[in-house]
């Protein structure tokens with residue numbers, strides 16, 4: 001944990017959902033609704049507990065170990081680093097440009113004989129140009145890992161996201177109304193040798209209840225939801241006593257920290273499958289709806305916020321092949337606005353808010369700038385138009 005994290009401030013829970021919650025429209029049984037470009041276009045894929053577990057398994061599968069160096073973008077979150085440390089390898093940071101694209105020259109300058117893997121992140125759903133880094137990796141026998149935690153869907157030049165590198169990982173919780181979930185995929189290496197265990201029954205139940213509970217708490221499912229809320233109150237009482245008993249007996253955490261908003265990597269959750277309730281929502285979701293809704297919500301946010309005096313959208317265009325994770329807004333004087341918005345229950349996400357202690361102005365000025373100034377607002381498929389309007393009004397007011 002770095003110093004910044006120790007000083008982390010706790011805000012009220014978001015008044016509208018930060019990530020997708022289950023609704024009547026989330027699920028579609030027709031497989032046609034899932035014929036789209038995504039990380040699942042890879043020939044091999046396994047569903048794990050989180051994106052960080054996906055990175056850990058990719059590194060393990062590639063044989064990354066002690067004394068190896070893994071290149072990581074300086075604009076990162078801790079959950080991208082913890083898998084490298086779990087392999088006892090060394091993270092080495094490379095620069096990114098002001099628009100979040102990778103700096104190929106800087107990557108080249110960081111490569112040594114110990115460099116064994118490079119992780120490239122498709123920030124906020126915008127897909128990186130991997131031509132040069134792919135060539136470099138091929139030439140120097142370096143493993144390329146595409147981090148699609150922000151880009152489950154999409155393509156570049158018709159090529160599905162996550163199919164260029166040796167491995168790709170995704171964070172399913174960011175795109176689907178599930179409790180846990182990540183993907184490790186590859187079209188270059190067989191993943192058959194990776195053995196994953198099933199989740200314990202306690203986690204399966206927790207996953208199911210969490211999916212339903214989150215939906216109800218955010219007012220989805222109308223009257224039925226209210227009825228279920230009463231039933232779930234009873235479950236909560238039972239759950240709290242189980243948690244209490246486990247705590248006093250020193251048992252391992254009942255769910256991965258990735259599902260509870262934490263950044264750590266718990267070894268107990270690396271070699272496990274996605275829970276069945278989460279996997280069902282991932283496999284039966286309406287992918288075409290996810291894509292069109294996210295794009296439409298992004299456009300709505302863009303139109304409403306493009307003219308602000310003290311802020312501007314990080315990206316000027318939404319490429320037709322991209323499926324955004326969030327709407328990133330560059331805010332000139334971020335601190336006060338961040339506080340005001342968070343206190344009002346606006347679900348802001350500030351990627352890279354807590355950069356590794358090694359990152360400073362010299363290592364990567366763009367990462368420092370982006371980490372301090374870029375707020376990400378949700379544009380996911382389950383936001384209602386009233387929720388979007390409410391959020392837009394608050395943003396305009398706070399950033400004026």
Ligand SMILES: Cc1ncc(COP(=O)(O)O)c(C=O)c1O
Pocket residue numbers: 049050051052053077079080121147149150170171172173181182258351
């Ligand atoms: C770019 C990036 N990569 C990897 C991860 C790890 O994903 P997860 O939280 O599913 O472990 C995250 C998490 O936010 C992320 O933003």
